[in-house]
Amino acid sequence: MKEVVLFLVLLVSVSDAQVTKPNIGNFLECLTNLTNPENPITEALSTPDKSTFVSFYESYTKKKTYSSNPNVTKPIAIVAAKHESHVQATVICSKSNGIQIQLFVRAMPQITYGAKPGDKTIAVKFYAQFLGSVNNLMEIINKNLLELGLKREDCYEMSWLNTTMFWEDYPVGASTIVLLERPSTPLVGFLKNKSDYVKKPIPKEGIENIWETMLKFNDVWMQWNPYGGVMDQIPENATAFPHRRGNLFKILYFATWCKRHATDANLSLMKELYQVTEPYVTSNPREAYLNYRDIDVGSNRSDETSVDEAQIYG
Ligand SMILES: *[C@@H]1O[C@H](CO)[C@@H](O)[C@H](O)[C@H]1NC(C)=O
Ligand SMILES: *[C@@H]1O[C@H](CO)[C@@H](O)[C@H](O)[C@H]1NC(C)=O
Numbered sequence: 001m002k003e004v005v006l007f008l009v010l011l012v013s014v015s016d017a018q019v020t021k022p023n024i025g026n027f028l029e030c031l032t033n034l035t036n037p038e039n040p041i042t043e044a045l046s047t048p049d050k051s052t053f054v055s056f057y058e059s060y061t062k063k064k065t066y067s068s069n070p071n072v073t074k075p076i077a078i079v080a081a082k083h084e085s086h087v088q089a090t091v092i093c094s095k096s097n098g099i100q101i102q103l104f105v106r107a108m109p110q111i112t113y114g115a116k117p118g119d120k121t122i123a124v125k126f127y128a129q130f131l132g133s134v135n136n137l138m139e140i141i142n143k144n145l146l147e148l149g150l151k152r153e154d155c156y157e158m159s160w161l162n163t164t165m166f167w168e169d170y171p172v173g174a175s176t177i178v179l180l181e182r183p184s185t186p187l188v189g190f191l192k193n194k195s196d197y198v199k200k201p202i203p204k205e206g207i208e209n210i211w212e213t214m215l216k217f218n219d220v221w222m223q224w225n226p227y228g229g230v231m232d233q234i235p236e237n238a239t240a241f242p243h244r245r246g247n248l249f250k251i252l253y254f255a256t257w258c259k260r261h262a263t264d265a266n267l268s269l270m271k272e273l274y275q276v277t278e279p280y281v282t283s284n285p286r287e288a289y290l291n292y293r294d295i296d297v298g299s300n301r302s303d304e305t306s307v308d309e310a311q312i313y314g
C-alpha cells in the first residue's frame, strides 16, 4: 500500500502523520471552512500541485532535495501554521478525513516507594506526545483509551523545543538554556541496558512475574515504546531496520547502581529479569534494539563475553 504523509508544521516543529485513504479535496475544503479569511490558511498551505511545494518541502523537512522518485513517501499537504486556527483546522480536518496524526505513548514501569520504610511497589507512568491541542487529545483519548484516565491537568501545551526538555525529565517551565549545557565532569555510576521486542500481549501473570523481579532491584526502569501504527505497515525486509511489522512494542530494561562492588549483584538481577520475560517476548531469534548497546547480545552462552566476538552483531 502506498503511504501518503501529511506534514504538520507547528511553530518550529515538523511532524509526520499517517494517512489512510484520505479525501484530499474534502480535506482542503474543510481547512478553508474552518479558518477565518482574516488569517487565511492559503498562505500557510502548500500541496504538490503548487509551485511553492518543493521549497516548502525542502525548508520544513530539512531534506536537502525534493525527490521526484515515486517510491519516496511525500506529504499530501504541508501546513506551516501561522495562526493557531491553522493548527486546529488541520487537526480537525485530518481527523474527519481519515487522516490520523500520531500520538506517541510510552509506558514506564518503575519502582515507587510508599509512606512506610521498605514499602515499595511498581508504578507505571505514561509519557505521551501529541501533535495538537489538549482539546483534541482529550477527545481522542476519551473515545479510544478511556482506561488511561487522562485528565486535562495531566497535559501541557508547549512548543516542540520545550518537548525536548520534557523527554529529558526537566520540570515544565525549566529554561531551555539547559540544552546548551555540557557535563563538566564525567557521569559517575554504572548501568546495564537490555532490550526486547513484544509481538503478543503479555498475560497478567507475566506482568506480575516481571513486577516481582523488578522489586528486587534498587534502581530499575523499563520503557515500553509503542510500535504498531504506521510501523506495522512496513515489512521486515523493506529497510535496514527490521523491527517493524508485527511488533506491539519495544522494551528497554535499564538498571543503575553507584558502587563498584554492587556490580555482580545488579548484573545477575538483570539476567534474572531477562529470564523472567523470556516467555513473553520474541524468540528464535530473541530480538534486541541495537542502539541500547547490550554487550550480552551475540556473546557466548559460556558467560565469557568478548567484545570482539559480540561486535560481529553490529
Ligand atoms: C464547507 O462549507 C460549505 C458551506 O457551509 C458546506 O456546504 C461544505 O459541506 C463544507 N465542506 C466541508 C468539507 O466541510
Ligand atoms: C520504485 O520501486 C519499484 C518497485 O520496487 C522499482 O521497480 C522502481 O525501479 C522504483 N523506481 C525508482 C525510480 O526507484
Ligand SMILES: *[C@@H]1O[C@H](CO)[C@@H](O)[C@H](O)[C@H]1NC(C)=O
Residues within 6 Å of the ligand: 157, 158, 159, 162, 173, 174, 175, 176, 177
Ligand atoms: C517553553 O519554555 C520556556 C521556559 O524555558 C517558557 O518561557 C515558554 O513559555 C515555553 N513555551 C512553550 C510554548 O511552552
Ligand SMILES: *[C@@H]1O[C@H](CO)[C@@H](O)[C@H](O)[C@H]1NC(C)=O
Residues within 6 Å of the ligand: 235, 237, 238
Ligand atoms: C520481502 O519479503 C517478501 C516475502 O518473502 C518478498 O515477497 C518481497 O519481495 C521482499 N521485499 C524486498 C524489498 O526484498
Ligand SMILES: *[C@@H]1O[C@H](CO)[C@@H](O)[C@H](O)[C@H]1NC(C)=O
Residues within 6 Å of the ligand: 216, 217, 218, 219, 256, 257, 258, 259, 262, 263, 265, 266, 269
Ligand atoms: C545494586 O547496587 C546498589 C548500589 O547502587 C546496591 O545497594 C544493591 O544492593 C545492588 N544490588 C541489587 C540487587 O540492587
Ligand SMILES: *[C@@H]1O[C@H](CO)[C@@H](O)[C@H](O)[C@H]1NC(C)=O
Residues within 6 Å of the ligand: 192, 193, 252, 254, 291, 292, 293, 294
Ligand atoms: C541506556 O538507556 C538509557 C535510556 O534510554 C540511555 O540514556 C543510555 O544512553 C543507554 N546506555 C547505553 C550504554 O546504551
Ligand SMILES: *[C@@H]1O[C@H](CO)[C@@H](O)[C@H](O)[C@H]1NC(C)=O
Residues within 6 Å of the ligand: 300, 302, 304, 305, 306, 309
Ligand atoms: C564463543 O563461541 C565461538 C563460536 O562457537 C567460539 O569460537 C569461541 O571460542 C567461544 N568463545 C568463548 C570465550 O567461549
